[in-house]
Amino acid sequence: MVQVKAIKAFSDNYIWCLSDPTSSQAWVVDPGQAEPVLTYLNQAGLTLAGILVTHHHYDHTDGVAALCEKFVGIDVYGPHNSPFKGITKPLMDADKITVLGTEFTIITTPGHTLDHICYTNPVLAFTGDTLFSGGCGRLFEGTAEQMQHSFDKLKKLPPECEIYCTHEYTQSNLAFALAVEPSNRDLIEYAQWVDIQRQNNQITLPSTLALELKINPFMRTDITGILKRLPETYNPSTKNTLQNNEPWQNFAGLRIWKDHF
Numbered sequence: 001m002v003q004v005k006a007i008k009a010f011s012d013n014y015i016w017c018l019s020d021p022t023s024s025q026a027w028v029v030d031p032g033q034a035e036p037v038l039t040y041l042n043q044a045g046l047t048l049a050g051i052l053v054t055h056h057h058y059d060h061t062d063g064v065a066a067l068c069e070k071f072v073g074i075d076v077y078g079p080h081n082s083p084f085k086g087i088t089k090p091l092m093d094a095d096k097i098t099v100l101g102t103e104f105t106i107i108t109t110p111g112h113t114l115d116h117i118c119y120t121n122p123v124l125a126f127t128g129d130t131l132f133s134g135g136c137g138r139l140f141e142g143t144a145e146q147m148q149h150s151f152d153k154l155k156k157l158p159p160e161c162e163i164y165c166t167h168e169y170t171q172s173n174l175a176f177a178l179a180v181e182p183s184n185r186d187l188i189e190y191a192q193w194v195d196i197q198r199q200n201n202q203i204t205l206p207s208t209l210a211l212e213l214k215i216n217p218f219m220r221t222d223i224t225g226i227l228k229r230l231p232e233t234y235n236p237s238t239k240n241t242l243q244n245n246e247p248w249q250n251f252a253g254l255r256i257w258k259d260h261f
């Protein structure tokens with residue numbers, strides 16, 4: 001089975017490294033920087049065999065060119081509709097790829113950007129800046145309706161599926177989640193664990209889909225009353241019908257609140 005390790009980049013990014021100890025080959029997901037990847041590969045005795053890109057933002061792609069220069073001819077998978085020009089193997093929704101013997105199904109997840117994709121299988125999913133632990137990416141290019149639809153696709157993964165997102169945003173996401181659902185016992189318990197992890201400078205990832213369904217407000221937009229505590233100023237169009245919204249309208253309200261939180 002493939003191993004997954006986190007390589008730290010920038011202030012709070014993780015570049016996930018998949019490796020196969022028997023072949024000493026590795027792939028990385030969203031290398032926004034090349035140096036930390038090269039250092040890690042060198043220390044671990046691994047050779048880079050390919051790159052997976054979830055979307056075009058610089059902190060996910062700026063290291064790709066330098067890595068392709070060092071490891072000539074490697075594959076760079078990424079969205080077919082990406083403005084990022086370094087992709088050699090463009091992917092569409094439902095495409096399947098095999099990385100170090102492990103198959104991944106591509107899920108298109110527009111919302112944070114229009115080109116965003118996730119790499120998924122029943123055991124693990126690389127969710128980039130779409131699904132974070134306790135939160136979701138900002139809506140830079142897409143709409144709340146698109147992002148809700150993207151989350152609906154991710155919800156179909158098995159509960160035990162491990163969620164590998166790109167940023168260590170869990171602690172601040174949970175501060176918001178607790179404002180939404182202050183009495184959610186699972187959330188309170190998880191937030192306590194996350195606080196201890198961060199105090200010790202430890203990673204809080206991966207999460208699991210089962211956990212996200214219990215604690216992530218953006219995963220819970222279909223729950224009656226999820227917007228009970230939403231300040232009306234952030235969603236004036238729905239202030240009189242908070243209990244009767246479509247999930248994507250709840251998603252929009254939560255996202256606007258989070259943007260101002």
Ligand SMILES: [Zn+2]
Pocket residue numbers: 055057112129
């Ligand atoms: Zn991004």
